[in-house]
Amino acid sequence: MAATARGREEALPALAEVFREHGYEGASLFLISQATGLGKGSLYHFFPGGKAEMAAAVVAEIDAWFERHVFAALRDTRRPREDIAAMLEAVDQYFGTGRRVCLVGLFALGDARDAFTREVHAYFARWVGALADALVRSGNGRAAATALAEETVGAIQGAIVLTRALDDPGIFGRALQRLRSRLGLERR
């Protein structure tokens, strides 16, 4: 955590963690400085726009990560079932079985809503869209696929809330298992 970042890119993971833990308002420059190991001088050198630019950079990186590792494969998949299963696996890893907050979801609930409406909207629209595409390819009708995709992404977000509220990662695991069965990914 305090393993002194050397540049803008290296600082992003620690930065993301601070925003996840404390929200946008709660993430003070002191906390950010501590977490990244960078002094104010360096922080403002790398992010002249201050906190807002830091948060934007974090959101952009998360967005890019999901695009690369999750969404892209779903859109043009030739093996929809395998790729959807891989998506759930990646989600399980990424969100630490529900212990780790989804920063974009947190921003959606209002923490920095006005500032990042666009980015938040784009992230979830692409997630739902890509998943719906994969579900169409796996044999669902367009409407059913969209409904299933909405249900899946919603269930993941809700499971994060419940897991953290009740402090029980079992909730997240069970939610993923239900989704696997509902998406027809059960080994047969």
Next chain:
Amino acid sequence: MAATARGREEALPALAEVFREHGYEGASLFLISQATGLGKGSLYHFFPGGKAEMAAAVVAEIDAWFERHVFAALRDTRRPREDIAAMLEAVDQYFGTGRRVCLVGLFALGDARDAFTREVHAYFARWVGALADALVRSGNGRAAATALAEETVGAIQGAIVLTRALDDPGIFGRALQRLRSRLGLERR
């Protein structure tokens, strides 16, 4: 919103709205003063413990409201199907078809986690528990009932996130409709 509150109780709704809109850290005393129509003097007269006491009072009121209007009926119901349906209806109203944030869910994600872990845990545990009770009474086994209850509460929380992210209340409505069908509440 700015309709000057006259006492502690009257101030709670406006207070809750500020915390919902801006989160715990983001709700400054200036915003609170504006929203309630109360000056600092009055605020500290009614809530000597400051912001923390205000947030605690709001959470307690929300908790009491759900206990009275949602949880109680579910626990000892003799008409589980009707009472579960009524619960979904109340939820739809309360959360403004997904436009209104669940403050307890927001706190669960971290906005004021440390300060309200107990309250957040109790709220969701009682919600899931009461719903599971009703589902047992409507003929489900204990395990299936708990799983369904977890799924339902999670789906509601997730639908709030998605609805706000994509700015489309249809998402919340469709989620509730799916839940009705899954909980066996469809008119037959």
Next chain:
DNA sequence: GCCACTTTGTACTGTTCGGTACAGAGCGAC
């Protein structure tokens, strides 16, 4: 070794924060 450029620590700015102090306004009881 010297130069140009990037990176950093530190001291500082003005502002806003949560919270306090307190005088006085309002207002029923008698």
Next chain:
DNA sequence: GTCGCTCTGTACCGAACAGTACAAAGTGGC
């Protein structure tokens, strides 16, 4: 009226805030 009590506006406090200025420390090319 006037007493006692609840309530409220205002001025104020120290601390923490985001952001700036800038000199010094590094660093790679030559």
